[in-house]
Amino acid sequence: MAVILIIAILAVITMPLLQQQIAVREIDTVARRFIAHAHFARQQALHLGEPVRLSPHPLNHWESGWVVSSGCIGKTVLARCIPKPWFSQGKIDPVYFKGGGKQFTDPHTGKLGILFNAAGAAKTAQGGFVANRLILGHHRLVDLERQLILGSGGRWRICDPQRDAKRCH
Numbered sequence: 001m002a003v004i005l006i007i008a009i010l011a012v013i014t015m016p017l018l019q020q021q022i023a024v025r026e027i028d029t030v031a032r033r034f035i036a037h038a039h040f041a042r043q044q045a046l047h048l049g050e051p052v053r054l055s056p057h058p059l060n061h062w063e064s065g066w067v068v069s070s071g072c073i074g075k076t077v078l079a080r081c082i083p084k085p086w087f088s089q090g091k092i093d094p095v096y097f098k099g100g101g102k103q104f105t106d107p108h109t110g111k112l113g114i115l116f117n118a119a120g121a122a123k124t125a126q127g128g129f130v131a132n133r134l135i136l137g138h139h140r141l142v143d144l145e146r147q148l149i150l151g152s153g154g155r156w157r158i159c160d161p162q163r164d165a166k167r168c169h
Contacts, residue, residue, distance in 0.1 A: 023141045030095040031136055031146045035156045037089060038114065041068045042154060044086070045116035055113030057088065062101035062134070065089045098135040121154060
């Protein structure tokens with residue numbers, strides 16, 4: 001009985017730590033996947049010599065996932081460009097973007113997303129450079145946060161504000 005009691009006590013003590021580690025893995029996985037898709041979008045823009053967009057799914061918020069698309073695959077009657085999607089990421093629950101991921105809203109068009117031009121630079125519709133951050137949170141651990149920071153040179157980094165507060169600003 002004593003052995004079972006000790007095992008039960010250890011299980012009760014370690015369960016919150018295990019749940020925290022699972023949440024850390026979930027948020028880190030989403031952060032790395034987002035950056036990998038952003039790198040793919042940038043590389044496609046460089047390779048094809050045409051703009052490539054990383055944007056939220058049609059619900060227009062990042063939690064519903066995102067899609068990498070580019071180019072025109074034909075013209076409609078209204079002569080509008082139809083983007084060619086390469087791949088997409090589905091819903092990322094229990095991870096979410098704090099503030100709805102509004103940080104990457106083009107001030108000129110109001111479109112949410114990141115547009116990489118033919119030179120691979122993240123630009124706005126009017127040609128301005130984009131350097132910003134998205135902040136990931138986790139529904140089960142409100143203090144858990146990762147910042148995805150895009151520098152003006154197109155380099156991404158993941159920042160944990162609890163461990164490296166100086167690098168996150």
